[in-house]
Amino acid sequence: xxxxxxxxxxxxxxxxxxxxxxxxxxxxxxxxxxxxxxxxxxxxxxxxxxxxxxxxxxxxxxxxxxxxxxxxxxxxxxxxxxxxxxxxxxxxxxxxxxxxxxxxxxxxxxxxxxxxxxxxxxxxxxxxxxxxxxxxxxxxxxxxxxxxxxxxxxxxxxxxxxxxxxxxxxxxxxxxxxxxxxxxxxxxxxxxxxxxxxxxxxxxxxxxxxxxxxxxxxxxxxxxxxxxxxxxxxxxxxxxxxxxxxxxxxxxxxxxxxxxxxxxxxxxxxxxxxxxxxxxxxxxxxxxxxxxxxxx
Amino acid sequence: xxxxxxxxxxxxxxxxxxxxxxxxxxxxxxxxxxxxxxxxxxxxxxxxxxxxxxxxxxxxxxxxxxxxxxxxxxxxxxxxxxxxxxxxxxxxxxxxxxxxxxxxxxxxxxxxxxxxxxxxxxxxxxxxxxxxxxxxxxxxxxxxxxxxxxxxxxxxxxxxxxxxxxxxxxxxxxxxxxxxxxxxxxxxxxxxxxxxxxxxxxxxxxxxxxxxxxxxx
Ligand SMILES: Cc1cc2nc3c(=O)[nH]c(=O)nc-3n(C[C@H](O)[C@H](O)[C@H](O)COP(=O)(O)OP(=O)(O)OC[C@H]3O[C@@H](n4cnc5c(N)ncnc54)[C@H](O)[C@@H]3O)c2cc1C
Ligand code: FES
Ligand code: FES
Numbered sequence: 001x002x003x004x005x006x007x008x009x010x011x012x013x014x015x016x017x018x019x020x021x022x023x024x025x026x027x028x029x030x031x032x033x034x035x036x037x038x039x040x041x042x043x044x045x046x047x048x049x050x051x052x053x054x055x056x057x058x059x060x061x062x063x064x065x066x067x068x069x070x071x072x073x074x075x076x077x078x079x080x081x082x083x084x085x086x087x088x089x090x091x092x093x094x095x096x097x098x099x100x101x102x103x104x105x106x107x108x109x110x111x112x113x114x115x116x117x118x119x120x121x122x123x124x125x126x127x128x129x130x131x132x133x134x135x136x137x138x139x140x141x142x143x144x145x146x147x148x149x150x151x152x153x154x155x156x157x158x159x160x161x162x163x164x165x166x167x168x169x170x171x172x173x174x175x176x177x178x179x180x181x182x183x184x185x186x187x188x189x190x191x192x193x194x195x196x197x198x199x200x201x202x203x204x205x206x207x208x209x210x211x212x213x214x215x216x217x218x219x220x221x222x223x224x225x226x227x228x229x230x231x232x233x234x235x236x237x238x239x240x241x242x243x244x245x246x247x248x249x250x251x252x253x254x255x256x257x258x259x260x261x262x263x264x265x266x267x268x269x270x271x272x273x274x275x276x277x278x279x280x281x282x283x284x285x286x287x288x289x290x291x292x293x294x295x296x
Numbered sequence: 297x298x299x300x301x302x303x304x305x306x307x308x309x310x311x312x313x314x315x316x317x318x319x320x321x322x323x324x325x326x327x328x329x330x331x332x333x334x335x336x337x338x339x340x341x342x343x344x345x346x347x348x349x350x351x352x353x354x355x356x357x358x359x360x361x362x363x364x365x366x367x368x369x370x371x372x373x374x375x376x377x378x379x380x381x382x383x384x385x386x387x388x389x390x391x392x393x394x395x396x397x398x399x400x401x402x403x404x405x406x407x408x409x410x411x412x413x414x415x416x417x418x419x420x421x422x423x424x425x426x427x428x429x430x431x432x433x434x435x436x437x438x439x440x441x442x443x444x445x446x447x448x449x450x451x452x453x454x455x456x457x458x459x460x461x462x463x464x465x466x467x468x469x470x471x472x473x474x475x476x477x478x479x480x481x482x483x484x485x486x487x488x489x490x491x492x493x494x495x496x497x498x499x500x501x502x503x504x505x506x507x508x509x510x511x512x513x
Pocket of ligand 3: 449450451452453454455456486487488489490491
């Protein structure tokens with residue numbers, strides 16, 4: 001509910017959208033599905049600039065990876081065959097867990113990132129997928145890694161600019177895949193119920209060589225720090241070791257150490273810290289199960 | 297689910313409905329939304345095509361609800377839920393949380409279940425909107441509503457209109473649902489009376505009824 005709202009713009013070009021935002025200054029906000037905006041109800045937001053007519057709702061294959069428009073809804077992501085198949089479908093899984101169907105039919109990927117909640121469910125999978133974001137501003141377009149996009153709780157590198165799309169690089173290139181390598185991915189979420197805001201969420205991906213040794217690992221957790229985080233120390237704890245319960249336990253300890261959670265109405269610091277390790281363990285165990293050679 | 301008095305909700309002492317009263321008197325209600333707005337006048341000065349600038353002040357808004365075209369003049373801040381309840385007397389969708397949590401305001405918009413409290417009326421234009429009022433065919437209950445009756449799927453009934461609409465939208469996409477799918481797929485609606493097991497049975501029954509070649513299918 002935003003009783004103070006004054007104006008609503010429906011631009012059809014990105015240039016127009018940026019002009020309207022500039023003119024509106026501090027009073028203007030972009031709006032997509034409005035699922036965060038109408039709940040936050042910031043009284044400073046008087047003018048809304050809709051991103052729904054800019055042609056940004058798409059999921060397209062792109063050089064072995066994907067381009068996802070900022071206005072793509074959670075429902076589109078979870079239903080997309082491409083997203084369900086890519087990297088163990090972790091992005092589709094995270095989208096399917098992002099609120100009830102009534103929310104997912106409206107909520108967008110761009111809104112999820114631009115809102116920059118530490119608990120945003122798309123963030124951990126996108127971080128482990130090494131996603132990049134494309135931003136359109138007054139001075140043109142820029143592209144940056146998602147890891148550099150989050151600046152703090154509800155703070156991003158956007159500064160009033162438009163989030164246009166999310167780029168998923170091809171898996172093999174980013175992972176430096178070589179012969180005999182097998183990889184697997186996982187998304188995990190802990191909430192009061194799955195569709196509730198996450199108490200902790202996590203995503204992981206691992207690549208293992210023919211001898212069962214971990215070539216690369218990527219681990220990201222959400223809701224345990226001001227921004228969703230990649231945990232590089234936990235990733236290197238796995239690298240070069242056999243992926244087994246011992247190395248997984250080591251990685252999870254590292255995650256608990258690196259987590260900087262807070263207490264809020266959903267959970268305490270201690271619970272969050274401990275559960276960040278548990279969720280990463282579940283994620284890595286799922287990965288391990290996914291790459292184990294078929295038993296004969 | 298049928299409304300007996302479609303246009304006269306909550307009759308007050310002097311034969312004025314509470315809504316008529318708010319509207320006529322320009323009383324500032326807490327949301328401040330009712331004060332300066334009224335049902336669409338005859339000649340809405342609708343700008344041709346997509347106007348880039350909408351507001352401040354009232355703007356012409358055209359909604360298609362339950363097959364009927366409704367022309368209104370509303371400020372851009374008015375949600376679809378408030379537009380229906382306060383300006384159109386379509387009160388089947390209820391307002392409880394007004395923040396996308398409880399599901400009592402669920403409507404079907406362009407084939408998808410959405411919370412009417414989370415959609416601005418201005419954004420709901422151009423899409424077919426179905427509320428509980430639009431499900432029945434004349435006197436005959438929609439199979440989903442009938443299944444609620446048959447399975448004791450309501451107690452106080454406050455969550456019921458939103459729940460039935462959410463169930464209908466769910467069945468449209470999952471014609472052969474499992475219990476697990478029902479639980480997950482309807483997680484966006486809360487029932488304080490705890491009628492969930494009845495609702496689960498109702499959805500299973502309606503799924504069969506719809507496949508059985510009902511007129512509403
Ligand atoms: C009941 C409920 C349950 C929820 N459950 C979950 C959950 O389980 N997991 C989860 O992750 N989230 C959840 N959310 C939060 C919310 O639904 C998501 O964050 C959603 O993805 C936000 O997208 P939106 O399109 O609705 O954003 P909006 O509300 O439209 O916008 C959010 C913010 O992003 C900005 N913005 C939007 N699009 C752009 C753009 N293209 N460029 C620049 N800025 C932009 C807006 O200005 C605003 O500040 C829930 C919300 C509710 C109300
Ligand atoms: S009133 Fe809309 S979800 Fe509660
Ligand atoms: S029947 Fe009372 S809230 Fe559901």
